[in-house]
Amino acid sequence: MKRFEDLSPSLRCIMTPGPVEVDPRVLRAMSFPVLGQFDPEFTNIMNETMGMLRELFATGNQWAYPVDGTSRSGIEATMVSLIAPGDRVLIPIYGRFGHLLHEIAERCGAEVYTIEKPWGSVFAPEEIIAEMRKVKPQVVAMVHGETSTGRLQPLEGIGEACREMDALLIVDAVATIGGVPVETDAWKLDAVIGGTQKCLSVPSGMSPITYNERAEAKVLSRKQVERGLRTDDSKLGGMSPVRSNYFDLGMLQDYWSPLRLNHHTEMTSMLYALREGLRLVLEEGLEARFARHLLHEQALVAGLEAMEMKLYGNPDCKMPMVTCVTIPEGVDGEAVRSMLLDDFGIEIASSFGPLKGQIWRIGTMGFSCRKNNVLRVLGGLEAALLRQGCKLPAGLALQAALDVYEQV
Incomplete structure (x- = not known):
């Protein structure tokens, strides 16, 4: 029988756009004893984490919690839940991860429209707003910080335009959250996705998200269809239930609500890591x-x-x-x-x-x-x-x- 040596990964100086080195205090937190997911001590940790995420995202949103999985899980959960089949979705692309949003939107059954900039540059917000007036999208999805090109997209003014056109604005802030300002409320961002393995210095495995009442209204409308409470598609604009069970924000927010409706078994040690990482961010x-x-x-x-x-x-x-x-x-x-x-x-x-x-x-x-x-x-x-x-x-x-x- 083959014998395996003790695991002993090399100590690296990781200077990539993600993952990055993990703060030793976060690693220590991951070694703490596991609690049951409905243990009051653990649900208190869940509540504390939500409170810290609100500060991180600069928001008063009720919903700010992590999706279990890598950053892409948060992106997919948000897009699958907020993009219904047939929705017109506008995606400004200026690097690799704009193309990822395009792919996910297509998998949601959306009618996808794109505008592109040469890699190494970004859009003026006015360019995006002008395209919105042409497309009249239900959803605009875009990347805040594009790590493939090292560029940062200005967001000011786009959220306001989305409100005027009754469109939802989804922002991928995976690479920027904790490193530069992400002003969820001030910029009128409807849903924002963050990542743990970049500026938060937590291992990959959770994706913090937040979304407001405008986004939640669409989530709840699709949830009513799923439960058969509303069947008149004309009143829902052709709304359909979310096609994923795991990535359904309606079910996830029930899990993170005081109801604690069982949806999955929470990643206990990863939540310890996220809580400690957030504590360190806010302490600094x-x-x-x-x-x-x-x-x-x-x-x-x-x-x-x-x-x-x-x-x-x-x-x-x-x-x-x-x-x-x-x-x-x-x-x-x-x-x-x-x-x-x-x-x-x-x-x-x-x-x-x-x-x-x-x-x-x-x-x-x-x-x-x-x-x-x-x-x-x-x-x-x-x-x-x-x-x-x-x-x-x-x-x-x-x-x-x-x-x-x-x-x-």
Whole structure:
């Protein structure tokens, strides 16, 4: 019989756009004893988590809770529940994850309309609003922070336009929540999906979501159809029940309500992790956390520019948490990534689609967003590039980053 050794994963410096390093206090929380999902002590933890999520999402929404599963589970639960077959859905696409929203909307049976921007740029909100007037969608779904290109989409004004046109606005904030402001109520966002494995520094496995009364009204209408309480489709605009059991927000909110109607067995240890991760975010303070992400981005960019690396994309819409670097001509990008991992224990990312093999993506997110990590990745990248025969001004990158830190 084959014998297996004890599990002992390598300790990495993870500087990707997700996952990132997990705060040790979150890992400790995951080791706590398991409670039954209806134990009052555990349901109190559920309630505390909902309260902290409201602060994180900057909302007074009743519904703010995690969907069990990776970030895509939250996206799919929200879209499956809020997009009925035949709905007109507008999706602005400026990177890989806009295409994902398109695919999910099609699977929901929607009539999907898209507008696209070249990768590396974003839309002016006025462009999206103008397209809304043409399409007259029931739903607009879009990405806030596109990690495939490192760009941040402005959202101000789009929610107000959706209210005027009676459309729901769904926002994928998986990569941005906890790293930059996500003003759910102020921007009039109807449903927002977050992720744990990025700026929250919690392992992948839960997807925090929030949605308002406008979104809940559609959820409840579809729930009434499901239960046979309303059968006149003309009054529902052709409404149909949610086609998923697991991803039905109507059932999930019953589970998270005081009724505690059984829907699934809650991921106890992951909820401990999420609660601790949220506690740490709020303990640091959202404004301080946003400022920290900006500081380490500035140091990283200063170092890369001193190394004479070319940054990819429009700088006016850059995400603070993801820096995209054009791979120098003649350099084997994968060989550099391999050397960083094998010799320095540092992981950075490549990219997708048309950018595959063209750029590296360096994440400065959550617990990974630290001075020692930024200095380590700059030093390692310089060494790996020199070994590849790339000509660059050696020794300046770390000094440029240190200059940024000394100004604080």
